[in-house]
Amino acid sequence: MARGLSSWAWLKKPYCIQARFSYLRMKYLFFSWLAVFISSWVLYVQYSSYTELCRGHExxxxxxxKYRKGVIDGSACSSLCDKGTLYMGKCLSAKPNNQVYTGSxxxxxxxxxxxxxxILHYNLGTEMExxxxxxxxxxxxxxxxxxxxKEMVFSHLKEKVGEQAxxxxxxxxxxxxADGNKDGHISLPEAKSAWALLQLNEVLLMIVLQDKEHTPRLMGFCGDLYVTEKxxxxxxxxISVPWLLELWIPRGLRRSMEQWFTPSWPRKAKISIGLLEFVEDxxxxxxxxxxxxxVSAANFGxxxxxxxxxxDLRRVVPETVLRHVMRDRRCEVDDDCxxxxxxxxxxxxxxxxxxTExxxxxxxxxxxxxxxYLLRGAPSEIREELEKQLYSCMALKGSADQMEMEHSLILNNLKTLLWKKISHTKDS
Incomplete structure (x- = not known):
């Protein structure tokens, strides 16, 4: 009897092993198909997002x-449309209506x-442009x-920046x-391009701040397409992380991670001085x-x-325009303004x-x-004073007009504190 049971167990063993292998195989196939499905879905979403956001060919x-029909002209038209020497590279667009590409x-x-x-009227509603x-x-x-x-341009600029001497x-x-080919004359196609560009806040700022070192150079244009310094x-x-991971990272941890990936403190101090100088500009x-x-990290490099x-200079707006917009806006609470x-x-x-203030x-x-940005890794000998000055600065209320002396004093003190600490280093 014992021998019969032993034989039965021996016969049953291969069946158990076979069943176990079948189970593992099914489990492997299931997870393989699940991985393929998720990967395909991610690729589809990414592709759909890319095709929606990146429409530079259009x-x-x-x-x-428009250029070939003689409607528009500009310093970049021939390179873009005839010679092919102006090339669109990586897509950086964040919105479908604002196409942004690296280029050569x-x-x-x-x-x-x-x-x-x-487009082209100046509307400060939901869009920044x-x-x-x-x-x-x-x-x-x-x-x-x-x-x-000239009269058209004068009236337009007066509306944007106000009455200026x-x-x-x-x-x-x-x-x-506007004189794209620098021949001393402005043709009608060049004028049409310049007029379209003038409606764009960023281009206006580049012209206004063209001599300032913290403003990217306007290199050329064709119609309302324009090329800026990289x-x-x-x-x-x-740090950039895949959007799927972004969903699972808590906001606090994400903020800490961002602060980890920064230059050394002396270099951060130099960059910060640049931002304070831009405020002056x-x-x-x-x-x-x-x-x-x-004033977010993504708008300054x-x-x-x-x-x-x-x-990105689209978020820097003339005070005159903002006052005009706010004057017409209805509200119930401060957050409506x-x-x-x-x-x-x-x-x-x-x-x-x-x-309007x-x-x-x-x-x-x-x-x-x-x-x-500045307090993380700040030298111990200036940390307390730096923190004090930053908090005093953050507490400023009202327009700069109303507190011009205090505004200038805090700005200069901050710049001086940072510059003294890094002036002797190679990073300066």
Whole structure:
């Protein structure tokens, strides 16, 4: 009997092993198909997102069609449409209507930007850039004289930056940019391109701040497509992670991770001095006051010498325009009076209208952006004083006009403290 049971167990053993292998095989196949399904889904989502965001070929086709028909002209048109020496590289677009690509123009590297939605009146609603009129490149019309075009530009700039004693100088800068081939004359196609570009806040800022070291250079244009100087590092700090991982990383941990991936402290100090100098550039410059409405790390980068460069100037708006927009905005609470991420006025509850004075000046916003950036790794001998000055800076209230002396004092003290600490190092 024992032998019979033993024989039965021996016969049953291969069956158990076979069943176990079948189970493992099914489990392997299931997880393999699941991995294939998830990978395919991720690739599909990524591809769909890419094709929606990255439509540079549409932009190029539209621009080159207008150029070949003689509607527009500019310093980059021939290179883009005829010679093929202006090349679009990696897509950096964050929104479908604002196309952004790295690019090369002959031996030069740059960033190519183009608008492909219907634009051109200046609207500070939900978009940071204006939206286009139904008919693009319709102004100035045929028969418009150069003098009439100058008047158009003058009126437009006056509306944007307000009445300025040297507004004519700014008009001259614009006309110089409009003369793409530098032959001393502005053709109608060049004028149409210049007029379209003037509607874009970033281009206006580049012209206004063209001599400032922290503003990327405007290298060329064709219609409302324009090429800017490339900034090597396109964020003050941070690290790019796959979007799938982004969903699972807590916000606090993400913020800490971003601070880990930064340059050495002396280099951070030099970059920070650059941001403070940029605040000076836009505060009561020769062509008016501008407000920084999104002072986030993604809007400022730096080059290989650790000199700060503004990456996205669309969020720096003329004070005159912001006041006009807020004057017409209805509100119930203060939070109804916010533009961008960082420009806020208060709500006048008696009129149910937003006031026109910003709550905080540019400097306070810049210090808030720099606080964690500068305090992490700061030398012990200046950390306490640096923290004190940063918090004093962040506490600034009201417009810079109302506190010009205090504003200037805090800004200069911060710059001096940082510069003294790094002036003797190679990073300076």
């Amino acid at each position: 932009c190029k086709n539209t621009i080159c069609d 123009w002959g031996d030069l590297e740059g960033v190519i930007k183009c608008q492909i939605d219907d 204006p939206r286009k009129e139904a008919v693009l490149f319709d102004k100035p019309t045929r028969g418009t004289s150069v003098e009439k075009f 040297n507004l004519q100088e700014l008009v001259s800068h614009v006309l110089s940019v 900034v090597q590092y396109t964020s003050l700090y941070g 836009v505060f009561h410059g020769p062509f008016g006051n501008f407000l920084m409405c999104d 730096y080059n290989d010498k650790h000199d700060l460069k503004a990456v 916010i533009y961008g991420a960082d420009c806020q006025t208060s709500c006048d509850l008696t009129k149910r209208r937003c006031t 910003v709550v905080q000046p540019n400097l306070a916003k810049a210090c808030r952006a720099l606080k964690d």
